[in-house]
Amino acid sequence: xxxxxxxxxxxxxxxxxxxxxxxxxxxxxxxxxxxxxxxxxxxxxxxxxxxxxxxxxxxxxxxxxxxxxxxxxxxxxxxxxxxxxxxxxxxxxxxxxxxxxxxxxxxxxxxxxxxxxxxxxxxxxxxxxxxxxxxxxxxxxxxxxxxxxxxxxxxxxxxxxxxxxxxxxxxxxxxxxxxxxxxxxxxxxxxxxxxxxxxxxxxxxxxxxxxxxxxxxxxxxxxxxxxxxxxxxx
Numbered sequence: 158x159x160x161x162x163x164x165x166x167x168x169x170x171x172x173x174x175x176x177x178x179x180x181x182x183x184x185x186x187x188x189x190x191x192x193x194x195x196x197x198x199x200x201x202x203x204x205x206x207x208x209x210x211x212x213x214x215x216x217x218x219x220x221x222x223x224x225x226x227x228x229x230x231x232x233x234x235x236x237x238x239x240x241x242x243x244x245x246x247x248x249x250x251x252x253x254x255x256x257x258x259x260x261x262x263x264x265x266x267x268x269x270x271x272x273x274x275x276x277x278x279x280x281x282x283x284x285x286x287x288x289x290x291x292x293x294x295x296x297x298x299x300x301x302x303x304x305x306x307x308x309x310x311x312x313x314x315x316x317x318x319x320x321x322x323x324x325x326x327x328x329x330x331x332x333x334x335x336x337x338x339x340x341x342x343x344x345x346x347x348x349x350x351x352x353x354x355x356x357x358x359x360x361x362x363x364x365x366x367x368x369x370x371x372x373x374x375x376x377x378x379x380x381x382x383x384x385x386x387x388x389x390x391x
Contacts, residue, residue, distance in 0.1 A: 210278055211238070213257075230257075236280075238257065239261075298326060307364050326386070329384050333381045334381035
């Protein structure tokens with residue numbers, strides 16, 4: 158962040174023990190932290206002053222963490238980490254589909270949360286640095302404004318969706334494995350392939366004429382994904 162202002166993190170967690178531990182740990186490691194125990198007060202605070210990173214529990218009193226994440230995502234590109242006690246893959250996928258960029262399953266290590274926050278913040282800052290416009294076929298990406306036009310029409314994308322599409326577009330024609338994508342786009346050295354799968358599905362719904370039969374964002378079975386600018390589907 159510019160000058161001496163520390164990055165601000167909002168933590169929304171109804172368990173006061175967990176919330177206090179996260180606040181203390183992040184605060185001791187260079188962040189300004191505002192904690193909230195319910196979704197309603199957190200939503201008001203985030204709307205009034207969007208943080209640099211939002212950490213939100215899925216299960217909250219008042220309004221759910223899912224609803225809070227959707228509202229925050231609709232208003233800004235703030236990086237969002239979802240906390241959940243639900244370990245099933247489908248439950249984690251549902252969390253990502255709210256617009257969250259990352260998730261952690263409880264109980265989690267505070268050190269891991271710190272690393273995830275730092276990785277998201279670095280990628281957010283890097284992505285906000287102005288660079289040259291990217292044009293591939295019908296796709297035009299403006300990195301300075303983080304906007305995407307497809308066939309002349311602007312397509313609203315969440316922060317991670319934009320980063321994923323930009324990475325694929327810049328590797329037009331190359332097959333990228335899920336592990337490669339997790340490392341380059343998410344900054345993870347390990348993680349679940351379902352994270353990439355969910356974001357690819359969401360991208361297809363926004364950029365393809367028929368998401369069930371994509372022409373641009375292609376699956377290479379057993380290998381990963383490939384972007385095709387010409388829309389040949391091959």
